[in-house]
Amino acid sequence: MGIFKHSLEAFVLFSSLGSFTSALTLGPRTPPARTILERTPVYPRQASPGFACSYPSGWTSCNDADNRDCWVKAPDGTQYDINSDYETLTPSGTTREYFIEISEKDISPDGYSKPLAKVINGTYPGPLIEACWGDDIVVHVTNQLPDNGTTIHWHGIRQLNSNEMDGVNGVTQCPIAQGSTFTYSFKALQYGHSWYHSHYSLQYPDGVAGPLLIHGPTSADWDEEWAPVLLTDWVHESAFELFQTELAGPGIPVADSLLFDGQGHYTCDSSDPQCVGTGSYFNRTFEAGKRYLIRIINASAATHFVFSIDNHVMQVVSADFVPIQPYNTTALEIAIGQRYSIIVEATPDTPTTDGNYWIRTVSAGCSNGVHDTANYTTGIIRYDDNSTALPSSSAYNFVTACADEPYANLIPIVPWTVGQPQNNVTNNTYEVGLDTTQDFHGYLRWDILNQPMWLDFSNPTILNLDNTTWNPEYCVVDYDYTQGFVYMVLTASALYPDHQKFTGATHPIHLHGHDFAILAQNTTAYDPANSPATFNFNNPPRRDVALLPSNGYLAIAFKPDNPGVWLLHCHIAWHASSGLALQILERQSEIAGSIGSLDDTKSTCTGWDTWLAANPTVFNPAQDQDDSGI
Ligand SMILES: *[C@@H]1O[C@H](CO)[C@@H](O)[C@H](O)[C@H]1NC(C)=O
Ligand SMILES: *[C@@H]1O[C@H](CO)[C@@H](O)[C@H](O)[C@H]1NC(C)=O
Ligand SMILES: *[C@@H]1O[C@H](CO)[C@@H](O)[C@H](O)[C@H]1NC(C)=O
Ligand SMILES: *[C@@H]1O[C@H](CO)[C@@H](O)[C@H](O)[C@H]1NC(C)=O
Ligand SMILES: *[C@@H]1O[C@H](CO)[C@@H](O)[C@H](O)[C@H]1NC(C)=O
Ligand SMILES: *[C@@H]1O[C@H](CO)[C@@H](O)[C@H](O)[C@H]1NC(C)=O
Ligand SMILES: *[C@@H]1O[C@H](CO)[C@@H](O)[C@H](O)[C@H]1NC(C)=O
Ligand SMILES: *[C@@H]1O[C@H](CO)[C@@H](O)[C@H](O)[C@H]1NC(C)=O
Ligand SMILES: *[C@@H]1O[C@H](CO)[C@@H](O)[C@H](O)[C@H]1NC(C)=O
Ligand SMILES: *[C@@H]1O[C@H](CO)[C@@H](O)[C@H](O)[C@H]1NC(C)=O
Ligand SMILES: CC(=O)N[C@H]1CO[C@H](CO)[C@@H](O)[C@@H]1O
Numbered sequence: 311m312g313i314f315k316h317s318l319e320a321f322v323l324f325s326s327l328g329s330f331t332s333a334l335t336l337g338p339r340t341p342p343a344r345t346i347l348e349r350t351p352v353y354p355r356q357a358s359p360g361f362a363c364s365y366p367s368g369w370t371s372c373n374d375a376d377n378r379d380c381w382v383k384a385p386d387g388t389q390y391d392i393n394s395d396y397e398t399l400t401p402s403g404t405t406r407e408y409f410i411e412i413s414e415k416d417i418s419p420d421g422y423s424k425p426l427a428k429v430i431n432g433t434y435p436g437p438l439i440e441a442c443w444g445d446d447i448v449v450h451v452t453n454q455l456p457d458n459g460t461t462i463h464w465h466g467i468r469q470l471n472s473n474e475m476d477g478v479n480g481v482t483q484c485p486i487a488q489g490s491t492f493t494y495s496f497k498a499l500q501y502g503h504s505w506y507h508s509h510y511s512l513q514y515p516d517g518v519a520g521p522l523l524i525h526g527p528t529s530a531d532w533d534e535e536w537a538p539v540l541l542t543d544w545v546h547e548s549a550f551e552l553f554q555t556e557l558a559g560p561g562i563p564v565a566d567s568l569l570f571d572g573q574g575h576y577t578c579d580s581s582d583p584q585c586v587g588t589g590s591y592f593n594r595t596f597e598a599g600k601r602y603l604i605r606i607i608n609a610s611a612a613t614h615f616v617f618s619i620d621n622h623v624m625q626v627v628s629a630d631f632v633p634i635q636p637y638n639t640t641a642l643e644i645a646i647g648q649r650y651s652i653i654v655e656a657t658p659d660t661p662t663t664d665g666n667y668w669i670r671t672v673s674a675g676c677s678n679g680v681h682d683t684a685n686y687t688t689g690i691i692r693y694d695d696n697s698t699a700l701p702s703s704s705a706y707n708f709v710t711a712c713a714d715e716p717y718a719n720l721i722p723i724v725p726w727t728v729g730q731p732q733n734n735v736t737n738n739t740y741e742v743g744l745d746t747t748q749d750f751h752g753y754l755r756w757d758i759l760n761q762p763m764w765l766d767f768s769n770p771t772i773l774n775l776d777n778t779t780w781n782p783e784y785c786v787v788d789y790d791y792t793q794g795f796v797y798m799v800l801t802a803s804a805l806y807p808d809h810q811k812f813t814g815a816t817h818p819i820h821l822h823g824h825d826f827a828i829l830a831q832n833t834t835a836y837d838p839a840n841s842p843a844t845f846n847f848n849n850p851p852r853r854d855v856a857l858l859p860s861n862g863y864l865a866i867a868f869k870p871d872n873p874g875v876w877l878l879h880c881h882i883a884w885h886a887s888s889g890l891a892l893q894i895l896e897r898q899s900e901i902a903g904s905i906g907s908l909d910d911t912k913s914t915c916t917g918w919d920t921w922l923a924a925n926p927t928v929f930n931p932a933q934d935q936d937d938s939g940i
């Protein structure tokens with residue numbers, strides 16, 4: 311595959327170009343001269359033109375089109391590559407500073423106007439936040455929404471010793487009040503791609519989401535890369551209004567259309583004033599023979615997709631932030647919040663005469679569907695960039711099952727052997743479901759404990775670190791373990807005869823602050839006596855979102871190595887708002903000492919309370935709060 315090597319190397323090496331002074335917190339003090347590792351542009355979007363990775367002087371790149379598994383070498387001989395344990399080894403990067411603004415805007419990505427959309431820097435998806443492995447990322451977030459607070463969560467980022475930067479209102483901070491700015495600052499210990507999104511109630515389904523890319527090695531070779539693309543479902547009504555549909559039940563609100571990186575179609579009547587255009591297809595050109603690194607994010611509110619490109623095999627190289635041993639497939643199952651990197655060689659297995667191919671994002675069985683089902687064809691790959699014809703290619707045969715990728719395919723490159731649990735598994739087995747026995751704040755709600763989550767925006771857990779008792783509505787679970795692994799089992803099957811929960815639904819479960827190993831993921835009912843014997847400890851799949859199968863169970867293990875308060879929740883936005891969440895209070899006594907100053911956290915709370923007091927008719931929590939807050 312070396313044919314494009316000379317023209318397509320991602321790095322051009324310059325010796326001591328420019329002088330970057332950066333506040334590095336890891337590694338040796340850097341001399342002013344730095345090695346700038348220039349990258350080919352990430353197509354089609356760049357946060358900053360001419361983006362380049364920057365490491366201390368004397369560091370050299372070892373990454374090119376035929377050696378994507380290597381990254382950089384330090385003068386002391388340390389090599390940072392795909393086999394490096396990124397939990398303990400991090401190159402010395404530079405500081406990347408970004409400014410973003412959240413505001414309300416009438417947008418029509420599928421040709422139908424959504425007046426109460428909420429966007430980042432005026433666009434949906436928001437701008438790319440781009441960095442390199444080992445960089446410090448600093449993002450100043452300003453809230454210009456008229457009627458809401460906001461926060462930004464950096465999905466999948468480990469936030470080691472920076473719990474206060476996790477961006478969860480009611481847990482790690484108060485909402486940022488209108489007109490105010492909060493500065494998030496954290497280190498890119500991992501590499502790969504993800505997304506950033508609001509954790510303020512139902513704000514991300516309304517548009518507050520964007521791609522996050524941290525350059526690093528890849529487990530297979532490629533020639534060109536795309537900026538991460540967000541696959542999303544899209545609702546025209548404000549998600550805050552639609553939440554009433556969720557509460558009234560049964561079933562979640564149905565999406566109006568599917569968007570591929572902010573482009574889509576909706577069939578509407580031109581006499582409808584909101585029907586303002588015809589929408590568009592996401593479209594990109596392939597140059598024959600090149601290998602493209604494509605990074606996909608399922609940023610839906612409720613849609614589980616099966617992704618495919620007609621006549622093109624995909625080689626899967628990462629699952630969430632975890633590089634995996636490459637495997638090939640023609641259809642990829644992606645649950646909400648999950649990410650995959652794939653390499654697609656521009657060589658169709660069966661060429662079409664016009665060189666045009668559909669990209670399909672089919673909504674799988676577990677979703678509530680979309681209104682405009684004709685438009686599962688959301689994107690186009692063209693070999694002739696002058697062509698304007700729509701493809702006539704046919705889909706591969708694939709099942710739109712509601713499942714994760716096959717367990718056996720997701721083999722992490724850096725292996726974990728999971729040790730015996732520090733905690734008691736029986737005591738950490740939870741039945742996830744819709745509690746049919748209690749009306750909580752007026753409605754039947756989803757929960758993990760026997761208590762739906764309900765947070766007070768003004769009183770985040772992180773400002774209560776001296777507490778020994780907790781408001782039960784905060785769903786705090788104490789994890790005071792200092793070594794090894796802890797396990798948690800989530801069941802979507804009836805666990806206790808006395809619980810009257812509706813459990814028959816699939817939930818994409820997301821844990822903050824950690825990657826977790828999937829010890830078991832099974833569609834059969836959990837049997838506390840016998841199921842643990844089937845757990846896999848030998849380098850299980852590892853990631854930060856996994857599906858809890860309907861009527862089955864999910865057993866996870868993670869390292870309690872990151873003091874903080876970490877949310878675990880369903881990533882179906884409607885379920886999280888309903889209450890399907892808990893907080894893991896990890897090593898409580900060590901949290902305050904491990905994180906940075908809470909001064910900004912406290913002043914953000916003062917700002918929020920001031921805004922609330924001045925705007926009682928806009929949002930009065932005592933009367934208007936109808937959801938968990940996340
Ligand atoms: C967002 O918009 C602001 C104001 O226009 C601009 O200064 C900033 O660079 C933009 N941020 C990104 C990441 O594009
Ligand atoms: C957020 O803003 C929407 C309007 O866009 C409004 O309907 C909703 O009540 C607000 N909710 C909160 C919790 O601030
Ligand atoms: C291709 O994408 C561009 C925007 O990137 C859009 O303007 C154009 O309409 C799209 N083409 C089709 C056929 O939808
Ligand atoms: C995104 O995840 C949801 C829920 O798990 C799923 O229904 C949807 O099909 C996924 N979308 C893609 C493109 O994989
Ligand atoms: C998998 O896909 C890659 C990239 O298209 C290709 O080079 C490789 O030969 C494929 N492997 C198998 C086993 O088909
Ligand atoms: C596309 O059109 C441009 C301008 O008309 C022309 O220069 C180019 O050769 C065409 N490309 C192909 C692949 O036909
Ligand atoms: C498990 O829970 C039981 C009953 O609540 C309790 O007695 C026991 O101490 C717990 N075991 C552990 C290891 O925490
Ligand atoms: C875990 O706790 C349960 C009670 O909830 C107890 O029966 C069991 O023996 C404990 N297991 C271990 C390994 O301590
Ligand atoms: C912390 O403890 C105080 C005193 O018991 C209690 O009022 C408060 O609700 C607790 N905070 C949380 C978040 O549970
Ligand atoms: C699911 O559990 C059943 C019953 O314990 C077992 O036979 C089966 O192998 C498990 N499936 C997987 C995929 O682990
Ligand atoms: C493939 C397909 O059915 N595409 C349809 C998507 O929706 C637009 C407008 O609603 C139709 O014109 C397309 O035919």
Ligand SMILES: [Cu+2]
Pocket residue numbers: 816817818880881882885886890
């Ligand atoms: Cu759910």
